[in-house]
Amino acid sequence: MDEIGQKLRDARIQKGYTIDDLQQITKIQKRYLIAIEEGNFDALPGDFYVRAFIKQYADTVGLDGDALLTQFQQDIPEPQPQEYAAQSVENKTRATRAEEASPVNRLRRYLPQIAIAAVVVVAVIVIYVIMLVYQSGPKQTIPTDSESVAVSSKRSTSKTSKSSTSSKTSKTSSASSSSKTAEKSSKKSTKKSSKLDISVADANGATQAVTLKNLPKTGNKLTLGATGATAWISVIVNGSTTWQGSLTSGNSQEVTLPDNVTTFQVRSGNATATTIKLNGQSVDISKGTSIVRTITFTADATESEVSQE
DSSP, X not given: OOHHHHHHHHHHHHHTOOHHXXXXXXOOOHHHHHHXXXXXXGGSSOHHHHHHHHHHHHHXXXXXXXXXXXXXXXXXXOOOOOOOHHHHHHTOOHHHHXXXXXXXXXXXXXXXXXXXXXXXXXXXXXXXXXXXXXXOOOOOOOOSSHHHHHHHHHHHHHHHHHHHHHHHHHHHHHHHHHHHHHHHHHHHHHHHHHSOEEEEOOOBTTEEXXXXXXXXXXXXXXXXXXXXXXXXXXXXETTEEEEEEEEOTTOEEEEEOOTTOOEEXXXXXXXXXXXEEETTEEEOOOSOOOSSEEEEEEEOHHHXXXXXX
16 A cells, blocks of 8 residues: 555544545545555546545545645656647537527627617608608798788798708707617627627536637636535646646635637536636536536637627
């Protein structure tokens, strides 16, 4: 039996835990716990999870996980990050692809432009009708008396002046109303199209895909947390580990993503206890039963191009 495995086993027995008890508490499969105690690290799903499982095991039985990893670091393999982006994209379900390509979704993208065009057309029709109404008035009868002609002429001039003033005021009011309506519609359209949309697929074994629409180019932040148990988590961008560590229940870690990032990964040694937020929005990764999981986030390039237009 390996020395680190013996130390963990002794601490478990001292705590009064069986292997089944430990499996229930840590959510780590029984065969992995036995492999750790026997020093058989090759039986674990990968080098990355050796450190995660050992630390979680140690914390559960009352040992200092970080100190234990440091003490036996020469016996524990270092994690080697790998890319799973292509595989995750290929695992998208047919239903998701069909939904993205449906005519209804395509039409929905252009609804804001159609609404603005309709408002402009209605405004033009209203202005045209108002002009016709004010231009078509009752004709003045020519009087026989010269005095009456003069008085009628004055009244006609006064009415024409009032009509012209009223027409100008109406045109200005209608144009202003049309402009404000179009501006409001444009602002609503921009807000709708720029909202971050997060679509999470069901987990496929130890992998899970997340599709992002309208992901901002800069200022993106991940908030990682743990609930109910300890979770070992790492963030990988462009093949490099940006952050990794163990979070106890109730604690969280904020990670700022690089500008113009289009794909990144979150790996968890205890996915059922892991919580993820992107720019304040929760990412629901509960659609899966695997404890050890790699979640790949991919920005939808097609949606980004449409929103930029």
